[in-house]
Amino acid sequence: MNDQMNDDVLDAVIIGGGPAGATAATLLARAGKRVRLFERSSGERFHVGESLMPMTYNTFKRLGMLGKLKASDFVRKYSVQFVTATGKETQPFYFFRRNPHESAVTWQVTRSAFDKMLLENAAESGCEMAYDTQVTDVLFDGERAEGVRVRDADGEVRDVPARVVIDASGQSSIIANRLKLRRPYEYLKQASVWTYFKGAYRPPGIDAGATVILSTEGKRGWFWYIPLADDITSVGAVSTREYLLGGGRKPADAFADLLAECPNLQERLQGAEQADDFRATRDFSYATDRAAGDGWVLIGDAFGFLDPVYSTGVLLALKSGEFAADAIVDGLSKGDLSATQLGGWCDAHRRAIESFRRLVHAFYSYEFSVGRFIRQHPEHRDNLIDLLIGDVYKPGVDDIFAAMGELTPYDGSPPTRDPNSTATVTA
Structure with a gap:
């Protein structure tokens, strides 16, 4: 499938209508790109992850969502x-x-209403919406993704060519499963x-x-x-x-x-x-060995999933959708849709996830409690608030972990189990 000089080829297709997919769809459409989002359902999306982090604010501002959120009953x-x-x-x-x-x-937020707001915002921004349509496969020419195969509500199967495939399919993660990229x-x-x-x-x-x-x-x-x-x-x-x-x-x-x-x-x-x-x-919880390739990129839970204790999921979904959209817009302007171009943001995103994972590790450790840590290290109260806010992309956010390691050493291994208790969660 050759997309050169083919006006019927979309600039991007998006698999999945959660917060990550809706974010990427909105920003790409507002940049004048032709993008189509495929969502396998047409009704309300039921999902946990109702608690937002404050650092979602800037993405909501870019999306034009702040007024809608302020007017809501959330x-x-x-x-x-x-x-x-x-x-x-x-x-x-x-x-x-x-x-x-x-x-x-x-x-x-009530996620069914929140997700619907995001999808409606994407449609208002110019994204083509395809509900009740399941993506059954991603089409590759060698290692380059060139579109998707879909089945609509009537059972009709067709191929949809696109310059970029954005996998926002959540934990089903179509591309990661196909390429065996998931690392639990x-x-x-x-x-x-x-x-x-x-x-x-x-x-x-x-x-x-x-x-x-x-x-x-x-x-x-x-x-x-x-x-x-x-x-x-x-x-x-x-x-x-x-x-x-x-x-x-x-x-x-x-x-x-x-x-x-x-x-x-x-x-x-x-x-x-x-x-x-x-x-x-x-x-x-899992990570992916690669989150981008020639003509494809993973966002949201398709990129990785982390324990829900700190309500990080929606923030990471929004930011990954934002970062990926910016990389795609830049790549389309330069004619470069390589893995390097589409995934240039992934290392910084992984570092942010790792900061949250270290906080999760501490939470599940028998030796650690938030109250005890703050009593021993009051100087790190504001650093902890930074993490709870979701301000994990700035330099120095990891400074807290040296002190935290005094209570619960972290080397990437499981949290310590209390040797005298059979009830303790090892996470």
Whole structure:
């Protein structure tokens, strides 16, 4: 398939309509490129990952999304708070302590509505949208990607040529699986069980919108606690796959057993009513050996996936979509769609992910607690807030890890298990 001088060839095709794909689609379309996004569903996209990080602000500004977000009923998020395995609550980590700008306040979103907003914004920007259409294969000429094969809702199969294929297909990661690029973090094989409650506890004032991360007694696992609109709170349990879902265990039973080890969460849910069924997913963290090749690039979860404890997923998706779009626009202008051109941003993105991974490693270590670390190293409180904000692309963000290593040494190996406990999560 030769795309030279062929007006029917798209500048780019995008596989998947999550935040990464929608971001790349919007920016490419606004740059005057002909881009088509293929999304296999047409209805609402149900997804966890409701808590945004403040560093999403600049990407939202580029996308023209700030006004829409400000006008939404999404809960405003000013901080993150932790509850230790002993039940002690840390003081909230307020983002505006590091940045008094309005960007220090972000949102707790309902993902179906949020993802829909992003896709509508891409369409308004000029992206061609193809819903109910599944990408079944990526077409290669040698090592160069030259388009995709799709099947629409009527079952019709056709080939769509494009100068660049952007894989935003999430954890299915079509290209990474085909080329065997995925490298799992074996010790981060987790599972999540979650549901929604109406009428759960919310403190007054700006603390009402805080994300709360609650460790269980013995650190067998942890819970997220994310306040959403309409007095709904997302509550999810995370532990090892074996504990939560092993032996055909029912999600409701796993959630109840872990809840029994978290008195603080029990108090927060007193008087609340469960508002949805339990849902479960197997989370596994991984990286990819390569994230770009001649005519193709990976973004979002197709690039890599990291444990959800710090709510990094949407930020990493938005930034990767932004970086990839800029590289493609530049490459199209120069006539260079090589792996080097399309993937020039990937090393910096990997370093950002590694910063988050080191923070995840500390969280799961038996020796570490956020409160203890700040008491011992108050000089690093602002550095920790930088990480919780998502300001991981700037120089010096890793300075905190030398001090953190005093509590939990990091050499890329699994976190240390308490030798006297069989309950401790090893992540």
